Amino acid sequence: MKGLDKLVSEIRRSNLLDWREFNFFKAGVGLSRNDQLSIQACLDYELARECPWIVENAPYWSEKDRQDAIVKATSPYFLGHSTDKGRFYRFPKVCMAASWFPSPWLSAPASERNKIIKTLATLYDDTPDVSRKSPWLFAVPQLSARQKEACKQMRRLIEQIFAPGARTLGVFDFPIKDQKMERRLLATTAEDSNITLHLFAINRAQTKSALVAAFKAWIGKQQDISGKESLRGRARTVAALRDLGCYRLMIKLDPLSRQAAMDEEGFKQSVPKLSEAKRRTEKRLQYLGYT
Numbered sequence: 001m002k003g004l005d006k007l008v009s010e011i012r013r014s015n016l017l018d019w020r021e022f023n024f025f026k027a028g029v030g031l032s033r034n035d036q037l038s039i040q041a042c043l044d045y046e047l048a049r050e051c052p053w054i055v056e057n058a059p060y061w062s063e064k065d066r067q068d069a070i071v072k073a074t075s076p077y078f079l080g081h082s083t084d085k086g087r088f089y090r091f092p093k094v095c096m097a098a099s100w101f102p103s104p105w106l107s108a109p110a111s112e113r114n115k116i117i118k119t120l121a122t123l124y125d126d127t128p129d130v131s132r133k134s135p136w137l138f139a140v141p142q143l144s145a146r147q148k149e150a151c152k153q154m155r156r157l158i159e160q161i162f163a164p165g166a167r168t169l170g171v172f173d174f175p176i177k178d179q180k181m182e183r184r185l186l187a188t189t190a191e192d193s194n195i196t197l198h199l200f201a202i203n204r205a206q207t208k209s210a211l212v213a214a215f216k217a218w219i220g221k222q223q224d225i226s227g228k229e230s231l232r233g234r235a236r237t238v239a240a241l242r243d244l245g246c247y248r249l250m251i252k253l254d255p256l257s258r259q260a261a262m263d264e265e266g267f268k269q270s271v272p273k274l275s276e277a278k279r280r281t282e283k284r285l286q287y288l289g290y291t
Contacts, residue, residue, distance in 0.1 A: 018104065019265050020106040020107055022246070022267065024042060033238055037121060038117055040237055041116070041124070044094050045094050045105045046104070047092075047284070048095050049102050055102045065096060070096075076124055077091060078090075089288060093120065200215075240284065243277040249262065
C-alpha cells in the first residue's frame with residue numbers, strides 16, 4: 001500500500017500546475033501586494049495569455065513590432081481586431097514588450113520584468129482621455145473604411161472599459177435648471193459623506209493650463225481627501241489576479257490534482273470560492289473580447 005500511495009502521490013505531483021500560473025503573490029518570489037504597477041501589468045499580461053488569437057500571433061511579432069510597441073506607445077493598450085472571430089479585443093502592449101510572452105509573467109527574472117514596467121510606467125498613469133494622445137485602433141488592413149470609422153465612433157465607450165484613466169468630474173451649469181437633478185445631487189451627498197459639492201467660477205479668457213493650475217492649487221489645500229478610492233482600486237486588481245489563478249486551477253486540473261497543487265503552494269480557497277472566482281474571470285475574459 002505504501003508503494004501504491006507513493007506512486008499516486010508522484011502522479012499527482014507530475015500533474016501539478018506551475019505556481020507561476022496561479023499563485024501570483026507567493027511569498028518571497030511572487031508579486032508584492034503593495035506594488036500596484038507590477039500587479040496591473042501582470043494582470044493585463046496574464047489575462048491576455050487566455051486569449052487564443054493573441055497567443056497564436058505571438059510567434060509572428062518581429063523585433064521591430066516589439067520595439068515600436070514600446071517606443072511609440074502613448075497608452076497601455078491597442079484595440080485589436082480578430083478577422084476570423086469578427087470581434088474587437090483589448091491588446092495590452094506589455095505582451096509585446098515582454099520577449100518571453102506567452103510564457104508566464106513570473107517566469108522571467110525580476111530584473112527583466114522591472115525593466116519593462118519602468119518603460120511602460122507612464123502609460124499606466126491616471127491620465128484622462130488617452131485617445132487624445134494617440135489613436136486606439138490597431139492597424140488591421142482587413143478593416144474597411146466604414147469599419148474603421150465605426151471604430152472611431154466607439155472609441156469613447158471603449159476607453160471607459162479599457163483605459164485606466166481618471167473619470168471626468170461631474171460638472172453642472174449654475175444655476176441648475178433641472179430641479180430633479182439638483183435633488184439627486186443633494187441626496188448623493190447626504191448618502192455619501194465622501195462626496196461634496198463646490199461652486200467654481202471659470203474665467204474662459206484664461207488658458208486651460210492656467211485653469212488646471214488653479215484647480216491643482218485649490219485641491220492641494222484640501223486636507224480631508226483620503227485617497228481611499230485608490231486603495232479600493234488596488235484591492236480590486238489584486239482580487240482580479242487571484243480570481244484568474246482560481247480560474248486556472250478549476251479549468252486545468254481535476255479535483256485531486258487541484259487540491260494537491262493548492263496544498264503544495266499553501267493556496268487556501270474553498271471549492272465554492274473557486275467556482276465564484278472562475279465565473280468572475282469568465283465574465284472578465286468575455287468582456288475583454290478574449291473568449
